[in-house]
Amino acid sequence: MTAESITSARADRIPWAAMAGIIATVMVFAVAQGLTYPLLSFILERQGTTSGLIGLSAAMTPLGFILSAPFIPALSRRVGGARLAILCSILAALTLITIAWMQEISAWMPLRFLLGFFANPLYVISETWLISITPAPRRGRIMGLYSSVVSGGFAIGPLSLGLAGSEGWPPFMIGITAFLLCGLIVLAVAPRLPEMPDEGEATSVGGFFALAPLLLFAVFTAAAFEQILLSLFAVYGAALGSAEGRIASLITCFIAGNAVLQILLGRVAERFGSTRMMLFCILACLAGCLLLPSVFTTWLIWPLFFVWGGVSFGIYTLSLIQLGERFTGQALIAGNAAFALVWGIGGIVGSPATGLAMQLIGHQGLPLSLGLLSSVLAVLLMARKWRG
Numbered sequence: 001m002t003a004e005s006i007t008s009a010r011a012d013r014i015p016w017a018a019m020a021g022i023i024a025t026v027m028v029f030a031v032a033q034g035l036t037y038p039l040l041s042f043i044l045e046r047q048g049t050t051s052g053l054i055g056l057s058a059a060m061t062p063l064g065f066i067l068s069a070p071f072i073p074a075l076s077r078r079v080g081g082a083r084l085a086i087l088c089s090i091l092a093a094l095t096l097i098t099i100a101w102m103q104e105i106s107a108w109m110p111l112r113f114l115l116g117f118f119a120n121p122l123y124v125i126s127e128t129w130l131i132s133i134t135p136a137p138r139r140g141r142i143m144g145l146y147s148s149v150v151s152g153g154f155a156i157g158p159l160s161l162g163l164a165g166s167e168g169w170p171p172f173m174i175g176i177t178a179f180l181l182c183g184l185i186v187l188a189v190a191p192r193l194p195e196m197p198d199e200g201e202a203t204s205v206g207g208f209f210a211l212a213p214l215l216l217f218a219v220f221t222a223a224a225f226e227q228i229l230l231s232l233f234a235v236y237g238a239a240l241g242s243a244e245g246r247i248a249s250l251i252t253c254f255i256a257g258n259a260v261l262q263i264l265l266g267r268v269a270e271r272f273g274s275t276r277m278m279l280f281c282i283l284a285c286l287a288g289c290l291l292l293p294s295v296f297t298t299w300l301i302w303p304l305f306f307v308w309g310g311v312s313f314g315i316y317t318l319s320l321i322q323l324g325e326r327f328t329g330q331a332l333i334a335g336n337a338a339f340a341l342v343w344g345i346g347g348i349v350g351s352p353a354t355g356l357a358m359q360l361i362g363h364q365g366l367p368l369s370l371g372l373l374s375s376v377l378a379v380l381l382m383a384r385k386w387r388g
Contacts, residue, residue: 018133021189023149025085025126028182029119030153032092032175033061036099036115037230038158038251040108042166042244049105051235055355058231058347060109062223064116065123065344070205072124072337073330081125082190089183092118093176100172120340122182127336129193131324139324140274144266147317151258151309154230158251166244203334205341212326212335214380215319216342218278221377222316223346225285225370228354229254229312232366235355239363240296253302254309261310262317269321275381278318282378284311289371293364315377 037058044054076084095114102108127146134142157175164170186193209216230251237247269277288308295301319339327335350373357365 018129018189018192021082021186021193022126022129022146024182024185025089025122026146026149027153028089028178029123029126030150031156031178032096032115032119034154034157034230034255035160035171035175036061036096036112036157037227038234038248039161039166039171040099040112041231041234042161043103044105045234045238047105051232051355051358052352053105053355054235055232055351055353057105057108057112058227058351059349060112061116061119062227062344062347062351064113064118065120065340066348067113068117068120069124069337069341069344072121072340073205073333075121076125076128076333081129081195082186082193084121085125085186086183086190088118088121089179089186092122093179093183096172096176096179100169100176116344120344124333124336124340127320127339128333131320131332131336134324136324137270140266140268140270140321141263142266143320143324144263144269144317146320147262147266147313148259151255151262151313155252155255155259158230158248158255161248162245162252203331205334205337208331208334208338211331212323212338214384215322215326216338217380218315218319218377219339219342220346221282221373222313222319223343224350224373225312225315225346227347228350228366228370231351232354232358235358236363236366250301250305254305257306257309257311258313261307262314265310265314265317266321269318274318274321274325278315278322279378279381281311281314281318282374282381284308285315286371286374286378288312289367289374292367 040057041054044057049057079087092115095111095118099108099111099115102111130142130146131139160174161171164174203211233251234244234247237250242250265277265281285308288304288311291304292301295304323332323335323339350369354366354369357369359365361368
């Protein structure tokens with residue numbers, strides 16, 4: 001049997017029922033996060049909360065990612081990936097119900113932390129499952145498909161605000177229902193889901209930082225970029241006189257770019273290499289930061305946000321591809337958990353820092369902060385490329 005036929009046979013053995021369960025966990029995480037960031041920002045903005053406090057409130061969810069991440073590898077081995085995902089979906093739904101019940105920013109701080117703590121294992125488990133069953137020659141396109149599904153979930157969140165509004169229970173019920181549906185779907189396909197990989201030497205989340213520091217900084221950049229935009233673009237747009245509906249639509253356009261372009265980026269990465277494509281994406285992000293102030297009031301803002309969204313989340317897609325290329329077994333679980341931890345750090349650092357910058361220098365602190373972040377990663381990637 002030729003290598004090509006072996007690869008084809010392996011592709012045919014992909015457990016599609018298991019893939020459906022993985023997609024369910026991805027969708028629920030993305031819908032909940034895509035919904036809560038702009039929804040809660042709109043509510044706090046109406047209450048007269050400062051942009052700094054809005055950013056601090058948004059940072060509580062990624063703080064939950066950070067503190068839950070070190071426990072995920074051991075919990076997934078002890079409890080089982082499917083059981084842990086089902087439990088976390090129920091707990092996350094209960095937390096979102098409590099958030100909807102209470103309208104005080106002081107109460108939302110710990111609740112948003114718990115939402116991140118319970119949602120994070122769904123995210124880590126789904127990525128580990130997917131990378132484990134993905135054939136290497138098709139990793140780019142499949143991880144691109146995965147990222148497109150994530151982006152689709154993010155798009156449903158802001159889009160639902162245009163349909164259900166940002167007041168009362170209706171928008172919250174979307175996220176609550178998604179979490180509960182996730183648990184039911186995972187329960188239905190649990191017998192077909194793969195076990196968490198356990199081969200290789202045990203690697204802690206902290207130990208993974210020494211193995212791939214630049215890869216983790218790329219994840220940090222993608223996380224900070226996206227969460228800054230989701231949590232503070234409402235403030236930026238309001239400062240320029242945009243209505244809530246236009247702001248929500250622009251966020252949806254940004255996330256639509258994520259969804260549409262990830263498969264293309266993955267396929268191009270299979271041809272030209274994931275490192276080269278990552279550098280392209282970060283330079284395109286920087287260009288978007290420079291163009292944002294001048295095109296915000298023109299029709300060009302729509303194609304800019306579409307492409308900007310695709311390349312900014314593409315940094316994360318390409319990081320996942322590199323993770324699958326370089327690591328297997330227990331190191332892969334640790335790497336996925338480290339990705340989640342760094343994603344949380346990106347959110348907890350990026351949103352408050354940018355909110356403070358906007359308080360100090362005005363609304364243009366948003367593109368300036370994103371541009372600075374993009375520049376640092378671009379310099380590090382080019383320095384590594386020059387060193388060979």
